[in-house]
Structure formats: C-alpha cells, structure tokens
Amino acid sequence: MTEGTVTPVEQDQSEGDQLGNLEQEGEIAADYLEALLDIADLDGDIDMDVEGDRASVSIIGEGPAADRSLLRLVGQDGEVLEALQELTRLAVHRETGERSRLMLDIAGFRARKRAELAELGAQAAQEAKESGAPVKLRPMTPFERKVVHDAVAAAGLRSESEGEEPQRFVVVLPSLAG
Numbered sequence: 580m581t582e583g584t585v586t587p588v589e590q591d592q593s594e595g596d597q598l599g600n601l602e603q604e605g606e607i608a609a610d611y612l613e614a615l616l617d618i619a620d621l622d623g624d625i626d627m628d629v630e631g632d633r634a635s636v637s638i639i640g641e642g643p644a645a646d647r648s649l650l651r652l653v654g655q656d657g658e659v660l661e662a663l664q665e666l667t668r669l670a671v672h673r674e675t676g677e678r679s680r681l682m683l684d685i686a687g688f689r690a691r692k693r694a695e696l697a698e699l700g701a702q703a704a705q706e707a708k709e710s711g712a713p714v715k716l717r718p719m720t721p722f723e724r725k726v727v728h729d730a731v732a733a734a735g736l737r738s739e740s741e742g743e744e745p746q747r748f749v750v751v752l753p754s755l756a757g
Contacts, residue, residue: 602627604634604671604679611670612638612683615663623649623685630682636667637684649686657692660685661720682722693726700730700738700751707736707753714751718742724749 605627616623616638622645623638640646653660664683671679684690696719703714716727724740727749731738737752 597632598629600675600677601629601632601634604675604681605629605636607671607674608634608636608667608679608681608683611667612636612663619652621645621648621652633680633682635682635684638686640686646686650688652685653688657688657720660688689722692723696723696726697730700727700749701734703727703749703751704731704734704736707751708734711753713753715741716749716751718746718748721747 609625609627612625623640626637626639628635628637638649638652640649651659652663654662660683663685664681667683668679668681671677671681682689699716703716707714719727724747728738728740731749731751737754738749739752740747741750742748
C-alpha cells in the first residue's frame with residue numbers, strides 16, 4: 580500500500596469518528612441550550628440530529644402556545660436565532676477546541692424558511708431558463724444563499740453570490756450547470 584492511501588476499514592473508522600464528533604457537538608449544544616431555556620424560563624424539547632456533515636439541533640415547543648413563546652428566540656427575520664446559533668457554536672468550540680458548523684432551528688422557523696427559499700430558487704431558475712437572462716435576488720444571509728444555490732443546482736442551472744456582506748445576493752445564471 581502506498582503512503583497516503585486510505586483503506587476501506589480506515590474510511591469506515593474515519594466516518595464513524597466524524598459521526599461521533601458531530602453527535603458530541605449536538606450533545607454539548609443541547610446542554611447549552613437547555614441551560615438557556617431554563618434561564619429564560621421557556622419550555623421546549625430539544626431534538627438532535629446529524630444532517631450531512633453537520634450537527635443539527637432543534638428547539639421545539641410543546642404545542643402552539645409554547646411555539647409562540649419560543650418565537651422570541653427567533654426574533655425578527657431570524658436575527659436572534661442567528662445570534663443564538665453563533666453563541667451555541669462558541670460553546671461547542673469551547674468544549675471541543677474544534678470549529679462547529681452546527682445548525683440551530685427554533686420552533687420550525689429555519690425549516691419553514693428553507694422550504695420558502697427552495698421554492699424561490701426553483702422559481703428564479705425557471706425565470707432564468709425562460710428569459711435567458713440572469714436573475715438577481717435580494718440580499719440574503721449565508722444560510723439563505725446556500726439553500727437557494729442548492730435549489731438552482733437541482734433545477735440544472737448555475738448560480739453565484741455577488742456583493743459584499745450584508746448586501747450579498749444570489750444571481751441565477753441561465754446557462755446549464757457545468
């Protein structure tokens with residue numbers, strides 16, 4: 580075997596290690612968020628998962644009234660949610676010493692936003708196909724742009740981000756992906 584070659588067994592171990600690390604991130608995040616909910620005197624269940632190559636943690640209300648009270652942790656256009664996600668990532672980093680790409684959702688806000696953005700990306704791709712011209716979308720957060728880029732790619736087109744934060748936006752190109 581040549582130096583630098585990875586055997587299938589080593590690959591399986593590496594993937595298992597990564598999954599274990601992501602599960603550990605989720606557990607650290609859940610503990611941090613549980614303490615936050617206690618301090619804020621809010622009720623919610625915490626659900627942990629691994630989606631692709633990142634840990635995912637959701638705070639879910641126990642009924643519509645609880646979801647409404649949790650929306651205070653989402654804020655206007657998800658601003659508080661974004662800040663809490665960064666604080667949670669910092670808490671994970673403090674414990675593990677590793678940078679975290681953990682995703683946080685509260686009361687289903689991010690899941691609903693993902694569905695809306697996927698639809699927006701698909702519509703922009705259709706418009707670019709029909710018009711043959713690039714379609715520029717409104718400025719978006721990195722999360723929002725990623726969802727739109729994925730939807731455009733699924734529609735068979737290319738997209739790119741342009742501009743500077745916080746005014747960075749997606750442009751859907753009418754040419755085929757490639």
